[in-house]
Amino acid sequence: MIPTQSIWLRLIAALFALTLVAAACGDDDPDEQPATDAPDTTSEPAATGDAEPADEEPDGESATDVAEPADDVAEPVDEEPAEAAEPADVGEITVGVLVPLTGELGEFGKIVADAIEFGVGEINAAGGTRCGTIRTVVADTGGDAETGIREATNMIESEGAVAVMGPTSGVMVALVDLAHREEVVIMSPYAGTINLNELGGNFVYRTVSSDLGDGAASGLWLSSRGYESVAFLIQNEESTISPAEVARDEVSGSGIEITDFIVYNPGQPSYQAELTTVLANNPDAIFLAGGQESGVTVIKEAVAGGFEGEWLFTADLAVPEIFDAVGAELINDKAFVEFADADPSLPEFIAFEERYDKAGDPFAPNSFDMITLVALSLEAADSCNGAGINSVIRGVAHSDGAEVSTFAEGRDILASGGAINYEGASGPLVFDESGTVSGAYTIQQAINGEWVNVEFYPASTFDG
Amino acid sequence: MLLLQFFVSGVATGCFLILATIGFSLTRRVEGFLNIAHAELLGVSAFTTWWLNSHHGWHVLAAAVAAIAFTALVGLGIARVVYDPIRHREPAVLLITSTGVAFVIGGALHGLIGTGIRTLDIGLAQRYEAFGLRVTSHQLIVVGLAAAVSVSLAVFLNRTRTGLAIRAMAVNPELAASRGVNLSATSRATWLLSSGLAGLAGVMLAMLATLTTDLAFAQILQILAVAILAGLGSLYAVILSGLLVGVAMDVSAYWIPAGYRPLVAFAVVIVVLLFRPAGLAGTRSA
Numbered sequence: 001m002i003p004t005q006s007i008w009l010r011l012i013a014a015l016f017a018l019t020l021v022a023a024a025c026g027d028d029d030p031d032e033q034p035a036t037d038a039p040d041t042t043s044e045p046a047a048t049g050d051a052e053p054a055d056e057e058p059d060g061e062s063a064t065d066v067a068e069p070a071d072d073v074a075e076p077v078d079e080e081p082a083e084a085a086e087p088a089d090v091g092e093i094t095v096g097v098l099v100p101l102t103g104e105l106g107e108f109g110k111i112v113a114d115a116i117e118f119g120v121g122e123i124n125a126a127g128g129t130r131c132g133t134i135r136t137v138v139a140d141t142g143g144d145a146e147t148g149i150r151e152a153t154n155m156i157e158s159e160g161a162v163a164v165m166g167p168t169s170g171v172m173v174a175l176v177d178l179a180h181r182e183e184v185v186i187m188s189p190y191a192g193t194i195n196l197n198e199l200g201g202n203f204v205y206r207t208v209s210s211d212l213g214d215g216a217a218s219g220l221w222l223s224s225r226g227y228e229s230v231a232f233l234i235q236n237e238e239s240t241i242s243p244a245e246v247a248r249d250e251v252s253g254s255g256i257e258i259t260d261f262i263v264y265n266p267g268q269p270s271y272q273a274e275l276t277t278v279l280a281n282n283p284d285a286i287f288l289a290g291g292q293e294s295g296v297t298v299i300k301e302a303v304a305g306g307f308e309g310e311w312l313f314t315a316d317l318a319v320p321e322i323f324d325a326v327g328a329e330l331i332n333d334k335a336f337v338e339f340a341d342a343d344p345s346l347p348e349f350i351a352f353e354e355r356y357d358k359a360g361d362p363f364a365p366n367s368f369d370m371i372t373l374v375a376l377s378l379e380a381a382d383s384c385n386g387a388g389i390n391s392v393i394r395g396v397a398h399s400d401g402a403e404v405s406t407f408a409e410g411r412d413i414l415a416s417g418g419a420i421n422y423e424g425a426s427g428p429l430v431f432d433e434s435g436t437v438s439g440a441y442t443i444q445q446a447i448n449g450e451w452v453n454v455e456f457y458p459a460s461t462f463d464g
Numbered sequence: 465m466l467l468l469q470f471f472v473s474g475v476a477t478g479c480f481l482i483l484a485t486i487g488f489s490l491t492r493r494v495e496g497f498l499n500i501a502h503a504e505l506l507g508v509s510a511f512t513t514w515w516l517n518s519h520h521g522w523h524v525l526a527a528a529v530a531a532i533a534f535t536a537l538v539g540l541g542i543a544r545v546v547y548d549p550i551r552h553r554e555p556a557v558l559l560i561t562s563t564g565v566a567f568v569i570g571g572a573l574h575g576l577i578g579t580g581i582r583t584l585d586i587g588l589a590q591r592y593e594a595f596g597l598r599v600t601s602h603q604l605i606v607v608g609l610a611a612a613v614s615v616s617l618a619v620f621l622n623r624t625r626t627g628l629a630i631r632a633m634a635v636n637p638e639l640a641a642s643r644g645v646n647l648s649a650t651s652r653a654t655w656l657l658s659s660g661l662a663g664l665a666g667v668m669l670a671m672l673a674t675l676t677t678d679l680a681f682a683q684i685l686q687i688l689a690v691a692i693l694a695g696l697g698s699l700y701a702v703i704l705s706g707l708l709v710g711v712a713m714d715v716s717a718y719w720i721p722a723g724y725r726p727l728v729a730f731a732v733v734i735v736v737l738l739f740r741p742a743g744l745a746g747t748r749s750a
Contacts, residue, residue, distance in 0.1 A: 101579065292581045293674045
C-alpha cells in the first residue's frame with residue numbers, strides 16, 4: 001500500500017475537487033455569472049450623449065461581460081405596441097454582442113465587437129434610439145455552438161437583449177431556433193455558411209454574402225491567372241467544402257486541370273500525408289481553404305516539400321499574423337487571399353473610413369452596418385423588441401425612400417414620416433429571402449509582409 | 465513510389481504517436497487508469513517551449529529541455545495533489561478526475577496564452593531526397609527521438625533499480641511492496657517519467673505544428689487508439705502499435721480520401737481487437 005498522504009495534500013485535493021465541482025455546476029445556475037472567457041467589456045450606456053465609443057476593448061480573458069444590468073432596461077418582448085410607443089421613459093435598450101474572442105477566430109471576433117461598439121457610440125452620441133440609448137452585453141463563444149446558445153439565452157432572458165449580433169457560422173445556425181422561439185433578431189457580419197441559405201430570413205439575417213459567393217470569387221480568380229493545374233486542399237468543414245466545390249466547378253469549367261481535391265481534418269501535428277499527392281503532381285497553384293492552425297502548417301510543409309507555385313487562401317488566413325507565423329519570405333508575391341469585403345470606392349465606405357480608423361479590418365464595415373440597421377429598425381418599428389425589428393428591417397435596408405448612410409440621417413427622416421434606404425459602409429444591403437445580402441469580394445496579395453489589394457469583384461460581377 | 469512516400473510519412477506519423485503515447489501507457493500500467501490529462505501535458509510543454517523560445521529568445525534546445533523538466537514537475541505535482549489521495553478508488557473515478565484535470569489545464573492554458581496561433585522561432589524544415597523519396601529534417605528528428613526514447617526506456621526499465629521497481633509495481637504492487645519496493649517513491653518516479661515523456665512529445669508538437677490552445681487535447685483520441693491497441697502487456701507493444709496506426713493512417717490516403725485517416729486509426733484498433741481482445745501485447749505482464 002502507498003503510505004497515507006499528508007493532511008495538507010488531502011486538503012489541497014479537496015479544494016481542487018471543490019473547484020472542479022463549482023466550475024461544473026456554475027453554468028447551470030442562471031443566477032450566477034457564467035465562468036466563460038468572455039470579456040468584461042460592456043460599454044456603459046452613453047446616456048449623456050458622449051460621442052466616444054466604449055473605452056474598454058474586449059480582452060477575451062475575463063469572465064462574462066455585462067455592464068451593470070440596468071433596472072430600466074426596456075422590456076424586450078411581449079410588450080404592447082402602445083406601451084412601446086412611449087420609449088422616452090425607458091432609457092436603454094439592450095443588444096447582445098456574441099462573438100468568438102478566444103480560439104482561432106478570436107482576432108475576427110474582436111474586430112466585430114470593436115466595430116459594433118463604434119456604431120453604438122455614434123448612435124448614442126446622436127441621442128440614441130427612440131427606445132433608448134443602446135447598451136451592449138458582450139459574451140465570448142470561443143466559436144463553440146453550445147456556449148453560443150447558453151450565452152445568447154442569457155442575453156435574451158436575463159439581460160433583455162432585443163437583438164444578438166456577431167455569431168460565427170456554426171453558432172449562428174445553432175441559434176436559429178432560439179431566434180424564432182424568443183422572437184429576437186440574430187445577425188452576423190461573417191457567417192457565410194450555406195445552411196443559412198435555407199434557415200435564414202425570419203429573425204435571422206447577415207450583412208455578408210453566402211459562402212457560395214466566396215467560391216465563385218475564388219474560382220474566378222484562379223481561372224484568370226493562366227494556371228494549367230490547381231490543387232485544392234480543403235479543411236473538413238461545411239463552410240469550406242461548399243465554396244471550394246463552387247470554385248472547383250468554375251476552375252474545371254475553364255479547362256484547368258484539378259490535380260487534387262483533398263479534404264483534410266484540422267488539429268493534426270502534420271499534414272504530410274495530405275500533401276504527398278499534391279507535391280507529387282506539382283500544380284501551378286494550391287487553393288487552401290483552411291483555418292489558421294492547419295493552414296500555417298500546410299503552407300510550411302508544402303514549401304519545405306518543394307512546392308514553388310502560387311497560393312490562394314480563404315478569409316481565415318487574411319490576417320497580418322500569418323506573415324509572422326509562416327515567415328513572410330515564404331509567401332511574399334506568391335500568395336493571394338480572397339474574402340468578402342466592402343467596396344472601397346463607395347462613398348459610404350469612404351465616409352466610414354474617415355470616421356473609424358479600423359474601417360479596413362475584415363468585416364468591420366459589415367459589423368457597423370449591422371448595429372446601424374438594428375438602431376434604424378428600432379426607429380421605424382412600432383415596438384421596441386425583436387419582433388418590431390424583424391418586421392421592418394428589410395424595408396429599412398432597401399426601399400424607394402431616401403438614401404442614408406448614418407443613423408442620425410435615417411432617424412431624422414423616419415421621424416418626419418419618410419421612408420429610408422440604408423446604404424451601408426459594406427455596400428448596398430438588400431436582403432434576399434434567406435436574409436442574406438449579395439456580396440463583393442477582394443483579392444489581396446502578399447507583398448513585403450503585408451496584404452495588398454490587387455483585385456476587387458463588385459457584387460454585379462456575379463449577377464446572372 | 466507514391467505508395468512508398470505515404471509509407472515514409474506514416475513512419476514519421478507513427479513515431480510521433482509513439483512519443484505521445486508511451487508515457488500515457490506507462491501511467492496506465494503502473495497507476496492503473498487512463499490519464500486523459502496526459503494530452504494536455506503535451507500542451508503545457510509545447511507552450512512552455514514556445515514561451516521561452518519565441519518570447520524570451522532562448523535557443524530551441526534549451527527551451528525544450530526546460531519545458532520537458534517543467535512538464536515533468538507539473539505532472540508530478542498534479543499526481544501528488546489530485547491523484548494520490550484518491551488512488552485507492554475505482555479506475556473510473558480516476559479517469560473522470562483526470563478528465564477534470566484536463567479541463568483545468570486546458571482552461572489555464574487558454575487563460576494564459578489567449579487567442580490565436582503560435583509558432584516556434586525556428587527555421588523551415590530541410591528537405592532531403594533519396595531514391596525518389598522525400599523526407600524532412602523535422603520528420604527525421606521525430607523518428608530519431610522515438611527510437612532513442614524506445615531504447616533508453618528499455619534500458620531504464622531493465623537495467624536500473626528504479627526501472628525494475630516500476631515494472632514490479634505494474635505487475636503486482638502488493639508483492640512488490642513485500643519485496644521491499646518503495647511504492648510511493650516508485651509512483652513518483654513513474655509520474656516524473658511519464659510526464660517528462662509527454663513533455664518531449666509536446667516539444668515535437670510545437671516543432672511540427674501551429675499551436676493553438678486546443679491542439680494538444682485534439683491528440684487524445686489517437687493516443688487512446690494506440691494505447692488500447694497496444695494493450696496492457698509489454699510497453700514495447702506501444703512502439704509496434706504506434707507504427708501500425710501511423711502507417712495505416714497515412715498509407716490509407718493512397719486509396720481513400722485523407723479525411724478518413726482518423727477512421728482508419730480506429731478501424732485498425734477494432735480489427736486487431738477482434739482477433740486479440742487484450743491488444744497486441746496481451747494482458748499485464750512484466
